[in-house]
Amino acid sequence: MKNDFLLQMSDIQNTTPEYMETLFTLSNGHMGLRGSDLIQDIHKTGNPGTFVNGFYEKKPIIYGEWAYGYAENHQTIIKLPDIRGIILTVNGHRSDEEEWMIKKDTFMLNMAKGLIEESYQIQTINGESFRFSAESFTSFEHSEIYTSKYTISDSNFSGEIVIEKDLSVNKKSDHHSEVDDPRVASMKSDLTVEKYDERLEQLKTHKSQQSILFGQVNLVNGKANYKSLILDIKKNEKMTGYNFVIVSEILKQTKDRPAINELNRLINDLEYELLLKKQEEYFNEFWAVSDIELSGQDKLQKGIRFNLFQLFQNAGRNSTTNFAAKGLTGEGYEGHYFWDTEMYILPFFIYTQPDIAKSLLTYRSYVLPQAKKRAEKLHQKGALFAWRTIDGDEASAYYPAGTAQVHINADISHAFQLYERVTGDHQFMKETGAEVVFETARFWLSFGHFGNKEGQRQFCIDGVTGPDEYTALVNNNYYTNKMAQSNLSYAVELAGQYPEMITEFENSQWQDAARNMYLPYDEKKQIIKQDDSFLDKEVWPFEETPKENYPLLLHYHPMIIYKYQVSKQADGLLAPLLFPNDYDKEQIIRDYNYYEGVTTHDSSLSRSVFSILASRTGQKKKAYNYFMDTALMDIVDLQGNAKDGVHAANMGGSWLSLIYGFAGLSYQGSDLIIENNLPDEISNLAFTLNLRGNLIKIYLDNCKVRGKIIQKGKFIQLEELDNQLIVRFNK
Structure with a gap:
């Protein structure tokens, strides 16, 4: 696999826990979980948590002076418990209560497959040592499932290892939001928790009248356990177990029987390898039509793929x-x-x-x-x-x-x-x-x-x-x-x-x-x-x-x-x-020159616009510099606040900078036009457009533009000129 599909710790400058959690988030448009430390120890830090798209709570807005027509309620997405982190217990000793040695060997976001791969060398306070590997993802085949595969190997002992997740709702958090920053959430939410069955709890909001089902299933050798994953380890032998966390779609009514019945059928048919196979198929299809390839820019190539990956996985569906x-x-x-x-x-x-x-x-x-x-x-x-x-x-x-x-x-x-x-x-x-x-x-x-x-x-x-x-x-x-x-x-x-x-x-x-x-x-x-x-x-x-x-x-x-x-x-x-x-x-140059002088770019939405217009007006150096800030904004933490979440609009702006700017996409009448505005620092650019069912691969290099229809849809014609590609739609 190409290295530029793997985001690793060595790729980023800021390694504070909150920042790392943002960049290594896994999502599928329904749920997202921050990429927190997997193994909970006595030095637990960061701001771990899970979010469900559209699952929020209301709270009245208190105004010092109210006026007619003001907004009435805050709406704040609810941070659910961390469904990623685990506590290990080895022969009765817990990782979150004792000073264990936990060395992280590998930790990477595999953007080609949509999963996190990691491994650790662990030694307990009593000298038991073993290698712990994990592979986890939010399923695109079944968006209500987050699943993990845990493997124990190279152990110097035989005994019992218990893997647990603390899914307690409304527990106290050590994280404190910067409430003086209007860009950060300042309202916390309490939920009503009701036992639904041995696997699931029902979490209900008070004001917004929503609910979800929340719980887990653990499987070892085909046997289910709903509390923890228990592995009987033999010295130097490999042992594998599976964890499935269920976060249902939002239920508008507490007795939403069709949705609950479907969820029960899903839980009864859980199979990790099948979900993994489907996950790889989803991402193969995504990259086949959405990838952007750049020449000679390894860091930039990875940064662009990271942006596209985050756009794909965070969109509501x-x-x-x-x-x-x-x-x-x-x-x-x-x-x-x-x-x-x-x-x-x-x-x-x-x-x-x-x-x-x-x-x-x-x-x-x-x-x-x-x-x-x-x-x-x-x-x-x-x-x-x-x-x-x-x-x-x-x-x-x-x-x-x-x-x-x-x-x-x-x-x-x-x-x-x-x-x-x-x-x-x-x-x-x-x-x-x-x-x-x-x-x-x-x-x-x-x-x-x-x-x-x-x-x-x-x-x-x-x-x-x-x-x-x-x-x-x-x-x-x-x-x-x-x-x-x-x-x-x-x-x-x-x-x-x-x-x-x-x-x-x-x-x-x-x-x-x-x-x-x-x-x-x-x-x-x-x-x-x-x-x-x-x-x-x-x-x-x-x-x-x-x-x-x-x-x-x-x-x-x-x-x-x-x-x-x-x-x-x-x-x-x-x-x-x-x-x-x-x-x-x-006219554009006059406007550009004037407004550039009075713009602070305090919003992450700004630089892509300046990059695109610079491309279109022949200001290649400016176009490239603005683009680089856009493309790598979160990986280099340009705005200094990526810990609160990625800058999604800027990620979209990086795509716009490439396609609307460097590739000059525009329309003349009903014709779509591609022009070569590549800066000197980028010699080749390739991407795919889906135009009315036609998949068209477009290549820019050496002041030329080429197009190739790789999937035929409705009637379309391509005309290649020296520095321009015209896409004509037949009526």
Whole structure:
């Protein structure tokens, strides 16, 4: 196996327990468990735990001063017990009570197969020694199963070794969250625990009214034990046992009989080797269509594969859950779903794993009723999706950087549009997506207004916050207006296909608003204006700001930050990234040069945007430097907070930097265009796109682009030019 599919301790710089746990997390979209120390000893450290996608608790938000329409409840993903860690007992002596010698020989995340492989040389306080090996994974064949294979060998004694897991719920944790950092979860949850049967307990939340079944089965020589794994060891002989931890899908009702019956059938048929075989098949299929190959960059190659691996394993797949900002790798951002999914993560899935993309988009349809209620609460028509949420209700307690980011509506519409364009799945749009697009279009018409701008009647959107959270509650944020225009135009396009779903009057209103959308522009500087007032503010005193005062949000009051011209992340520059045909190269360069000078990149979402636009405008060195920060962000802990979970949107951004940037993916009419923008440091790039059922392998090298259809789907043609590949879809 290639070494660049194996993440090992030698690959990373920061080896603190919390950081290691994040990077070595195993997940399958349903459950995720942090890669904590396997063998619990008296020096136990870190922040181990298990998360279930969408399993959360509510708690009322307490405001010092309440106002109408504020979000009502916190929503926080629940950290369940560590289902990975084990306690060893050898002839009555426990590993967590005595000073044993535990030497870690191997510890690696096998990204080719989706499992962790590790081995230890162990010597007890009494001199018993043996080798302990483990192989474990979260099953993709049955997402409710986490399983481990334990092997004892090279023992210098005969006797009994007991392997136990402490699955006690609501036990005290030694870990304390940094509650002064708004990016970290600050609420802890208690669960009601009821015995379900000898194998399982039922864990119930109090406020969110959810429950799961939680327990374990141990197998040795085909015999089951539900408490511990007991191995009778013979000197120098090998002995193997298996552990299966069951974490059921979320049960909305405590007597969800069909789900429980299916779970019981699954438990009765547990077979490790079969699950392992299926696991390898899942990952073989994933890498066959999603891998990206780079030349001469070993660390970079591994970093990119790590990002793709984490994207694949952390995506919700059941249409009722989504992709949390940290995936299922930590407590950062409380397990909430943001616009990150649609704008940074979904393109990867749309172009490589469309079924997963479809599930993630279906989640937005699933929570559309809550979005409609939110719009009604704000006395608006249509639907307003929550800025941060798990169940669809708004959970952002600070509305200037939360609810005011209404661009999320257009972000969601844009993702549906991209999905339809790439997959050709018009049936899904008719049955699921069109309603979401129409309801978001209705919101814009209600929330915005026609006003006089520069002597013309134009559609304006006031009192909003764009992607730049260091600039809040402004009029006519450029990105928001551009995306709303696209949302309205797409609604008009769909209305032509499904006229029975809308009225003639609102269709004409959408056309009017889109045609006359106000997009602020500074004629003197010849650059787009981030909003009506951004360029009128004093520029942040960057030269007087010490490095330790970044990110600014942790060192300055919002009142101070908001009065300056300073961007947390790319904002207006997202427009030419998403709509490249609307801007000439000179315009993009002017905008780029200006906004680069006032952007702190305090958000992990920022650098990929700057990399892509640098690629497209011939600034190869900048493109490469920004890309390297993006590609290796978590492996080098660039932001300093990977211990709280991976930066999932940035991982999606690393894919975008390669495909939208170095490979220049864009559209001209209905044709897809690939251009060679490779930096000098990368001589070869190869990747696969899934375009309407066609798998196309694309190769970039020496200023050339080549394409090869490796699986034929709907009608398609490839045209190779010197530095460009054109993919044409036959109608």
